[in-house]
Amino acid sequence: MGRGLRSVRTARGWSQERLIYEMERYARQHLADIASTASLKTYVSEWENGKRPISERYASILRPLLGVTDAELRGEAEKLAPPQADGYDDLLSRIDSARSIGDSMVQTFLDQTELLRTMDRQMGAAGLVDQMTGHLASMEDALTFAVLPGTRRPIATALAGAATLAAWQALDAGSVERAWRHYELAKRAAQDADAPLYLAHAMGEQAYVLRDAGRPEMAVELIRDAQRTHAERHSPRLTAWLSAAEAELCAAADMRDDARRALERAEASLPDGTEARDADMVSIFLNHGHLARWRGNVLAMLGDSTAMEELYAALDTVDPSFVRARSGLHSDLTQAHLARGEMEEARSHIQQARLLANRTGSVRYRRRVELLTGRL
Known part of the structure; x- marks a missing residue:
């Protein structure tokens, strides 16, 4: 039972003390009644060692706090409904x-x-x-x-x-x-x-799991397969999105020329105008402003000096409600400044990236921030 809580806590990089602090802060914000700090230290230790089950009272705090399901929190498989003879x-x-x-x-x-x-x-x-x-x-x-x-x-x-x-x-x-x-x-x-648009989009995003898992070449294969899947039925905006995703994944795989060609295809496919959503598929956000941010990200990964101009322009125009995207932009700018040896600017941007990643509770972006911090 305790393996679930311990696993998700360590995935966030939290100590038991940090977990208790966050539980107390969550309880204050939501006017929830919880035990004292001393008691919580005992509870967390016993939960993680399997000596005490996590009650629903605390599970209802831990699930949203850690961003996990009940089964993940408790380290259990999803339970199936019992068989029914006359149903x-x-x-x-x-x-x-x-x-x-x-x-x-x-x-x-x-x-x-x-x-x-x-x-x-x-x-x-x-x-x-x-x-x-x-x-x-x-x-x-x-x-x-x-x-x-x-x-x-x-x-x-x-x-x-x-x-x-x-x-x-x-x-x-x-x-x-x-x-x-x-x-x-x-x-x-x-x-x-x-619905081939939704199928291709799901495949395209799934490729990022492979990239993050350290299989960038396989991720490129998957994104290209997504592009071939009923390609004649894809909308122009989805085609542009898939090409931009391919560019980023190629950059991660050090396929530099492929990345640049994919960026060119994305630019050529994207419809004109400021509209970001597709009438046929509302799951993606992409216009020329978003693509400029994406292009800056790819160029920064390639160590291209022109990335800086793209990224600062995107930072000036990004929608303030896209908090995670802003964290990504500051991370990209950190990477771009590091490539030029501009350490002071890099430190400034990584600080902003960390604050925004913590604000959204993003484990994925926090991981990227820590990797970049290690280069400062």
């Missing part, structure tokens, strides 16, 4: 309920995903785990009992978008296996919905 009436009832799901219910699913996307962008993913878990479970349940294609497709499309968002949130929170499973769910849902 036909219940089965038919659920099938009938799923059949009655109309456009308004699907729109409710989409609206909830959009709300969670906005909250994630502004506050980070850690505190949204319970909401996202329940949201996915509702859609999976609806899809499981939706029999006819006309009912299944819109639910599956909504699930594909939500599962991809949930996967990115899990990756940001350091829950790599959960992220991978959510991407697999998103891909299955997209295939069920015959």
Whole structure:
């Protein structure tokens, strides 16, 4: 039982003392009643050593604080429902309920995903785990009992978008296996919905898991496979997004010429104008301002001196609500200044990157900050 808590705590780089401090701060912010510091020290030690179960009272604090599911917190496998001998009436009832799901219910699913996307962008993913878990479970349940294609497709499309968002949130929170499973769910849902845009997007984001795991060449193979998957049905904005992602992944794999060619394709594919979202697919944000930031990131990875101009221009125009993106920009600028030996500027930007990563609770960005800090 304790392995779960210990694992997610150490993934964040927190000591037991830091965990207790954060629990107390969370409790103050949410007017929750918890034990004294001395008692919490005993509880945490006993939780991690398997001597005391984590009560729901404390689990409800630890889940959003650490950005994990209940099963991850407790180190348990997800529990399956017990078998039922005479469940036909219940089965038919659920099938009938799923059949009655109309456009308004699907729109409710989409609206909830959009709300969670906005909250994630502004506050980070850690505190949204319970909401996202329940949201996915509702859609999976609806899809499981939706029999006819006309009912299944819109639910599956909504699930594909939500599962991809949930996967990115899990990756940001350091829950790599959960992220991978959510991407697999998103891909299955997209295939069920015959929604190639959502399938390609899920594959493209999943490639980042491979990159972060130290398999950049495999990540490049996956992003290229995503580009080939029903390419004739991709929108121009998605095509540009996939090309920009390929550029970043090629840069990580030290495929320098490939990275530059992919950037050129992204620029050529992206529609003109300031609109960032696609009418056919709302899961991506990409306009020329976003692409400039992405290009600066890639050029910084390649050690190109022109990255600086791109990154500072992007920093001036980035939407303030994109907190995680700003953390990434400051990290990119740190890398660019380091390449030029400008240590004072690099230290200034890494400090900003750290503050923003801590604000969103991003394990992924904190890891990058620590790697860059080690070079200062």
